[in-house]
Amino acid sequence: MTNTESSLPGVRFIGSGSAVPDRVLTNQDLAQMVDTNDEWISSRTGIRERHIADGENDSVANLAAKAAQQAITAAGLQPENIDLIILSTSTSDDLFGTAGRVQKILGAERAVAFDLVAACSGFVFGLVTASQYIRTGVYKNVLLIGADVLSRWVDWQDRRTCILFGDGAGAVVLQSSSQNSLLGFEMRSDGKGNDLLNINYLGRSTFHPITMNGQEVYRFAVRRVPEVIEKSLHHAGLEVNDLDWLIMHQANQRIIDAVVNRFGIDPAKAVSNMGKYGNTSAASIPIALNEWVKADKIQKDNLIAIAGFGAGLSWGSAVFRWG
Ligand code: UT7
Secondary structure, three states: OOOOOOOOOEEEEEEEEEEOOOOEEEHHHHHOOOOOOHHHHHHHHOOOEEEOOOOHHHOHHHHHHHHHHHHHHHOOOOHHHOOEEEEEOOOOOOOOOOHHHHHHHHOOOOOEEEEEOOHHHHHHHHHHHHHHHHHOOOOOEEEEEEEEEHHHHOOOOOHHHHOOEOEEEEEEEEEEEOOOOEEEEEEEEOHHHHHHEEOOEEEOOEEOOOEEOHHHHHHHHHHHHHHHHHHHHHHHOOOHHHOOEEEEOOOOHHHHHHHHHHHOOOHHHEOOOHHHHOEOHHHHHHHHHHHHHHOOOOOOOOEEEEEEEEOOOEEEEEEEEOO
């Protein structure tokens, strides 16, 4: 199976943006809250600090809209040019969905807007979903946002999980084009692993804070992520050595290192910024992408593979050219 058919409209990546809350929580700060220390957190995860939402201003909708406005501006468009908004989030401000609030803040009055829930795979799944609307000729300009405020759902007394997560949002604008830059993708789910990572409904309008079997999720990621990257490269007719950049979900530096070793690629090609942001779930890939674009590291036509993985279990990868 190939993901690209030349007679169909193509997908181009024309802008990116990101936003994080101002408030920073360091490993030293966490050591005052739970029985942990900077050495354990940084050596086991690579995380040194994370940005944490502080009140209404840092809602999912506000962070998402900030990232989105940057992406729209970078794309040279206006909010009213956007046809479709997909907000990938698992931490909605409203269980009915947050995409409508983002649409309202942006003033993207022509757009249809909806949420997509796929945890830390949300940006990859959102990209594939967005691309289907473009490839079928239904929509021209699509805004894709990954945004999560997991700090709301963390048990701040559970040292196994509270050290991992940060809050933020990242966005890209995709546009219909005669050239197709989304060259391959692969998405997977395994519901047998559903109980490994959850924010479960408890009853009477309450949810249990995040629970995770860290070791099992780690093993799953190291085994499954390389497979899915290889599949998406295969669909694109490319090999891992063709890549300029690998942007994996920023969950743990050791997971990135394991995948880099497995492929034997230059570690400098594997984008990593989790030291500053922690695991921002659906936002981690687009925040990293935007940071590398803004720093002029990612250049037009660079070949990029992204890979997300997490609750569901779900995992997926996409290969595309930037710009
Ligand atoms: O975004 C979704 C995807 N999520 C992931 O990819 C997460 C994947 N998992 C991981 O990244 C790792 O499993 C963790 C970073 C969560 C944990 O690292 P680990 O090397 O698997 O540690 P562990 O859970 O095996 O714990 C080792 C020890 C335990 O002590 P004992 O039982 O050996 O005495 C823990 O109680 O470390 C202890 N520990 C801590 N110690 C200090 C657990 N958390 C902490 C902590 N500070 N924060």
